[in-house]
Amino acid sequence: MAIMTTSSLTFQPVLDRIAAEIEKTPERGRPADYIPALAACDPRRFGMAVAEPDGTVYGVGDWRQPFSAQSITKVFTLALDLAREGDALWEHVGREPSGNPFNSLVQLEYENGIPRNPFINAGALVVTDRLQTQTGDAAETLLAFLRAESGNDELTINERVAASESAHGDRNAALGHFMASYGNIGNPVPVLLNQYFRQCSVEASCADLALATGFLARHGIRADGTRLLxxxxxxxxxxxxxxxGTYDAAGDFAYRVGLPGKSGVGGGIIAVVPGHCTLCVWSPGLDERGNSVSGVAALDRFTTLTGLSVF
Amino acid sequence: MAIMTTSSLTFQPVLDRIAAEIEKTPERGRPADYIPALAACDPRRFGMAVAEPDGTVYGVGDWRQPFSAQSITKVFTLALDLAREGDALWEHVGREPSGNPFNSLVQLEYENGIPRNPFINAGALVVTDRLQTQTGDAAETLLAFLRAESGNDELTINERVAASESAHGDRNAALGHFMASYGNIGNPVPVLLNQYFRQCSVEASCADLALATGFLARHGIRADGTRLLxxxxxxxxxxxxxxxGTYDAAGDFAYRVGLPGKSGVGGGIIAVVPGHCTLCVWSPGLDERGNSVSGVAALDRFTTLTGLSVF
Amino acid sequence: MAIMTTSSLTFQPVLDRIAAEIEKTPERGRPADYIPALAACDPRRFGMAVAEPDGTVYGVGDWRQPFSAQSITKVFTLALDLAREGDALWEHVGREPSGNPFNSLVQLEYENGIPRNPFINAGALVVTDRLQTQTGDAAETLLAFLRAESGNDELTINERVAASESAHGDRNAALGHFMASYGNIGNPVPVLLNQYFRQCSVEASCADLALATGFLARHGIRADGTRLLxxxxxxxxxxxxxxxGTYDAAGDFAYRVGLPGKSGVGGGIIAVVPGHCTLCVWSPGLDERGNSVSGVAALDRFTTLTGLSVF
Amino acid sequence: MAIMTTSSLTFQPVLDRIAAEIEKTPERGRPADYIPALAACDPRRFGMAVAEPDGTVYGVGDWRQPFSAQSITKVFTLALDLAREGDALWEHVGREPSGNPFNSLVQLEYENGIPRNPFINAGALVVTDRLQTQTGDAAETLLAFLRAESGNDELTINERVAASESAHGDRNAALGHFMASYGNIGNPVPVLLNQYFRQCSVEASCADLALATGFLARHGIRADGTRLLxxxxxxxxxxxxxxxGTYDAAGDFAYRVGLPGKSGVGGGIIAVVPGHCTLCVWSPGLDERGNSVSGVAALDRFTTLTGLSVF
Incomplete structure (x- = not known):
């Protein structure tokens, strides 16, 4: 692994170059269309931020524009629950790739209501359910954490998006009831769903999310120096x-980008270079597997240009 | 990532300490029992080797004892075919985790004869089929490569094991014919199976395989300085x-060990610390997912003691 | 097919003989235990009734004892909906066997929310949803029909059982929401579930249900001479x-009994000899596939003793 | 069941009327195209025969034209093996509908190499394997039986078709090896496949097959009065x-035709009215589920016109 020495590094020229390249790209994907709030986003918008472990942030484009974090929040609720209950969590959710595009319910049935990992919807529901039991309000716990790590008290939950998610939430309701039928959900399913849809509807910017991910580059240490994990x-x-972290494209993402990452259907992706920095990129146009087209391209360029990859 | 500076490092004390700890472990797993040659192995045997990019090798225990490489060879045939045909390979095999324990045929049917990745049996058959087409003798091509990289001309194919694999090869024959029915196999199925069973029956030691894996720590450069990938x-x-790389335990292996690795039912595992070193560990007792119990434990200890992990 | 001439036939001696044989059988199965109301049933109870097309009924044992009809009601809601909307129903539910024991959700996902047939739970939910849309109260429509056909105005819905079904209804809730996510449910899922659980909780006796099934022996004609189908x-x-009609044992039931039949987890089974008679048998002990052990045995004996089989 | 009294019945006018109606039907389906011998058939050809239990045969159209019996032979090998080993067969193959279009290998894996029923390819391979073990030559045993029952010594195996089946037989080879891997095949897989492909390649006419099916209308009695079953x-x-009996359309066939039946991709279908008669219809054009379009239509008309249905 060719690692640039931090002292000689500023990420700004790299970000500028990537943004310029993305600007010229004709194919930008299509926004998620299952709820109106997401469908309205312009797929040509693009922002990217890099945060160093000490809190220095570099950015380009729409890097200060809040967007719908969606599944990116699954990383934070996972960390927040792990911090509270430790390995006990792993009796309720696995940590293996799910591996097939149609598997949400198939595998869940085959494996008796234990989801494969915390990043498929079923697994994220379990994590939120457990965090809800631990804290009494999973979504507010998440929000407080993101505000503290990003230093941005304006960061909020978009209640209109949450209501829209709920109105289109039959698939998640099915997952929740299905796992409840196996005894793997502790809260009433409607309570859980409400928490889950609110969690997905957090809005934050690339800068906010790159900073909030910092604990994963600092081996578990929060922004204020206390230990989370x-x-x-x-x-x-x-x-x-x-x-x-990237739906059914985890292998492809590891192959192209070579960094731990987590995407959301809002068009955001966070990524980690352990010990070095964290990234967040946003562009609302998605590919057919639900990952931001320009987001993946930008991270691909970033690892190529900097040599920062775990492989 | 806490990276030890290479200059101050010698791996010998770490290996000695790991071997001493493993020695005291009561639970060693059970050897593969589907063919007699593997079933006869003593599960208490243990060897481990680390090779540095310059060819320096450290070892402990049975690190010079040849064992049946089995699925470890899939890494080398993949590299050898990729070196020859490049991205054209990916039209015939995917690179996503397979994700479920019973999926070999299920997923293959669902995905029209295109295996999920090169390390499940179906995918390895496709890679061998293509390498056979490229070279006219896939198994000999593999053998020549392993000899060259390890510097060990004694390294050989155990024909008795190959015959035994063939006699118990109905499942692989089913996979081969099944993919042929989708047009995804170029050679006659019996020819392919013969090559495949010979490839699996390569015998090499931890030292041999750690050295032969070196090109993956050297970003594609072979032992003689020429470029493979x-x-x-x-x-x-x-x-x-x-x-x-580790059957249905890839998530767990990444979680515990945090290195690219590939296991075989002969009890071997190879692993890579990109830019730093390659490892091979061997102990024939397997867990229920087919990975060496002591091998995984030894790699887990290695990354904990040295801080060498990609995360 | 050896068919007894109706004129010389009285079913009473056959029923008496079957009851005497069943009485001596040691293995009676175990009652359904997912809700307390069913678990409390004595598996040694047994009743059987035969109704002729003209309304004559023969019975033995507990043939006038009301029991929980459960899935037997699926036959009646199917007929009631078919009578109203005809073939339009078949755009929303199939009519092929489901064929595998774990398929409820697997196949539903594979086939985009269209259940395989009206007798698996998912299919019955669709039928009830459609009957609810047609009538505004599916459960009451069913109840009125059963009362009219059986001539028994005491026939009722056990609301305590319905509440218990609802409290243990996560799996059915999952099915409902899942099909709703595919647009295959017209009513709000909670409304549908309430109707469905009430429908399952109808209590009726063997005599009632044998009479109510009569229209299927009379080629669609109701008890009052009007045409339903x-x-x-x-x-x-x-x-x-x-x-x-008998869960994953339809092939076995056809093989042993050779009559159209429908079972319920309350231990009841109805069966039809087209043109000749209808039967209902009840004994609460189930086999591992959810069919009444003594009920299947009694029907098997009935077809053997009378030669009445469709094959 | 409205049963015509045999004395007043001659089937000829019914057959003539059906043939006239089919003649006017524009949509005739497409012949099977996986092997050239079948693809060359004219989809407008049509023949139909009815055989009474006493051996009287009525026919219309191409009812004396030999065609490729294909899967229709599965009924006869099943009966021939059942006659020899009885219920022991059912330890090796089930008798439940397979229920899903993609299940051949999926279910086989899920159910540990025991096929669901004798009429899917996997199940027919098991039956042929067992008949081969019982007789030493399954295909010749079948041929001798068909000649005896039909009284036609010209009836033969088309070796060119058998060779063509073999050349396109990867899917069946996969099934055979896959079941062998579970220990459910007794003969060497190549021997089994050779027998199976020859069995499928029997050529017989509607008259031959209607007569050969007669034992199923005579409750197990062969043409010469001896008992087979x-x-x-x-x-x-x-x-x-x-x-x-009709691939993934068994429910639909029961719904439309209401008779036990078995189809083949050569365009033939046999059917049974227990106690009354047997039928064979042939027209090479298939629907998307592999059943003869005009064959199903003709049987549908037959049961409607005569009232002969098991329901």
């Missing part, structure tokens, strides 16, 4: 991001 | 090893 | 009962 | 035909 747990979250 | 291809092979 | 539709319902 | 076994074969 052990070094080993931090390494574990990175491993799960690498193997399961 | 581009830097990008080398990174890609590492990514596939991390996400798909 | 066309002759062709009546034949179709019989065909679906034969191929799909 | 017990009355109960005969009923069982009819039950399996009804629930599993």
């Amino acid at each position: 052990s070094s080993s747990q931090s390494k574990q979250v990175n491993a799960i991001m690498l193997t399961c | 581009s830097s990008s291809q080398s990174k890609q092979v590492n990514a596939i090893m991390l996400t798909c | 066309s002759s062709s539709q009546s034949k179709q319902v019989n065909a679906i009962m034969l191929t799909c | 017990s009355s109960s076994q005969s009923k069982q074969v009819n039950a399996i035909m009804l629930t599993c």
Whole structure:
């Protein structure tokens, strides 16, 4: 691994170059269309931020524009629950790739209501359910954490998006009831769904999310120097991001980008270079597997230009 | 990532300490029992080797004892075919985790005869089929490569094991014919199976295999300084090893060990610390997912003691 | 087919003989235990009734004891909906056997929310949803029909059982929301579930249900001489009962009994000898596939003793 | 069941009327195209025969034209093996509908190499394997039986078709090896495949096959008055035909035709009216599920016109 020495590095020229290249790209994908709030986004918007472990942030384009974090939040609720209950979580959710595009319910049935990993919807529902039990309000716990790590108190939940998610939430309701039928959900399913849809509807910018991900580059240490996760747990979250973080494209993402990452259907992707920096990129146009087209392209260019890859 | 500076490092004390710890472990797993040659192995045997990019090798225990490489060879045939036909390979095999324990045929049917990745049996058959087409003798091509990289001309194919694999090869024959029915096999199925069973029956030691894996720590450069793979291809092979290298335990392996690795039912595992070193560990007792119990434990200890992990 | 001439036939001696044989059988199965109301049933209870097309009923044992009809009601809601909307129903539910024990959700996902047939839970939910849309109260429509056909105005819905079904209804809730996510449910899922659980909780006796099934022996004609189904539709319902009426044991039931039949987890089974008679048998002990052990045995004996079989 | 009294019946006018109607039908389907010998058939050809239990045969159109019997032979090998080993067969193959279009290998894997029923390819391979073990030459045993029952010594195996089947036989080879890997095949897979492909390549006419099916209308009695199957076994074969005889369209066939039947990709279908008659219809154009378009239509008309249906 060719690692640039931090002292000689400023990420700004790299970000500028990537933004210029993306600007020229004709194919930008299509925004998620299952709820109106996401469908309205312009697929040509693009922002990218890099945060160093000390809190220095570099950015380009729409890097200060809040967007719908969606599944990116799954990384934070996972860390917040792991910090509270540790390995007990793993009796309720696995950590293996899910591996097939139609598997959400198939595998869940085959494996008796234990989802494959915390980043498929079923697994994220389990994590939120457990965090809800631990804290009494999973979505507010998440929001407080993101505000503290990003230093941005304006960061909020878009209640209109949450209501829209709920109105289109039959698939998640099915997953919740299905796991409840196996005894793997502790809260009433409607309570869980409400927390889950609110969690997905957090809005934050690339700068906010790159900063909030910092604990994964700092081996578990929060922005204020306190410890959220052990070094080993931090390494574990990175491993799960690498193997399961980008839906059914985890192998392809590892192959092209080579970093732990997590995408959301809002068009955001966070990524980690352990020990070095964290990234967040946003562009609302998605590919057919639900990952931001320009986001993946930008991260691909970033690792190529800097040589920063775990492989 | 806490990286030890190479200059101050010698791996010998770490290996000695790991071997001493493993020695005291009561639970060693059970050897593969589907063919007699493997079933006869003593599960308490243990060897481990680390090779540095310059060819220096450290070892402990049975590190010079040849064993049946089995699925470890899939890494080399993948690299050898990629070096010859490049991205054309990916039209015939995917690179996503397979994700479910019973999927070999299920997924193959669902995905029209295109296996999920080169490390499940179906995918390895496709790679061997293509290498056979490229070279006229896939198994001999592999053998020549392993001899050259390890500097060990004694390294050989155990024909008795190959015959035994063939006699118990109905499942692989089913996979081969099934993919042929989709037009995804170029050679006659019996020819392919013969090559495949011979490839699996290569015998090599931890020292041999750690050395032969060196090109993946050297970003694609062979022992003699010539290039086998581009830097990008080398990174890609590492990514596939991390996400798909240990059967249905890839997530768990990434979580515990945090290195690209590939296991075989002979009890061996190879692993890569990109830019730093390659490892091979051997102990014939397997866990229920087919990975060496002591091998995984030894690699887990290695990354903990040295801090060498990609996360 | 050896057919007894109706004139010389009285079913009473056959029923008496069967009851005496069943009485001596040691193995009676175990009652359904997912809700307390069913678990409390004594597996040694047994009743059987035969109704002739003209309304004559023969019975033995507990043939006048009301029991929980459960899935037997699926035959009646199917007929009631078919009578109203005809073939339009078949755009929303199939009529092929489901064929595998774990398929409820697997196949539903594979086939985009269209259940395989009206007798698996998913299919019955669709039928109830459509009957609810047609009538505004599916459960009351069913109840009125059963009362009219059986001539028993005491026949009722056990609301305590319905509440218990609802409290243990996560799996059905999952199915409902899942099909709703494919647009295959017209009513709000909670409304549908309430109707469905009430429908399952109808209590009726063997005599009641044998009489209520009479229209299927009379080629679609109700007890009062009016037509419910066309002759062709009546034949179709019989065909679906034969191929799909006994969960994953339809083949075995056809093989042993050779009559269209439909079982419920309350321990009841109805069966039809087209043109000749209808039967209902009840004994709460189930086999591992959810069919009444003594009920299947009694029907098997009935067809053997009388030669009345469709094959 | 409205049963015509045999004394007043001659089937000739019904057959003539059906043939006239089919003649006017524009949509005739497409011949199977996986082997050239079948693809060359004219989809407008049509023949139909009815055989009474006493051997009287009525026919229309191409009813004396030999065609490729294909999967229709599965009924005869099933009966021939059942006659020899009885219920022991059912430890190796089930008798439940397979229920899903993609299941050949999926279900086989899920159910550990035991095929669902004798009429899917996997199940037919098991039956042929067992008949081969019983007789030393399954295909010749079949041929001798068909010649004896039809009284036609010209009836033969088309070796050119058998060779063509073999050349396109990768899917069946996969099934054979796959079941062998579970220990469910007794003969060497190549021997089994050779027998199976020869069995499929029997050529016979509608008249031949209607007569050869006669034992199923005579409750197990062969043409010469000797018993092949017990009355109960005969009923069982009819039950399996009804629930599993027409690929993934068994429910639809039962719904439309209402008779035990078995189709083949050569365009033939046999059917049974227990106690009354047997039928064979042939027209090479298939629907998308592999059943003869005009064949199903003709049987549908036959049961409508005569009232002969098991429902």
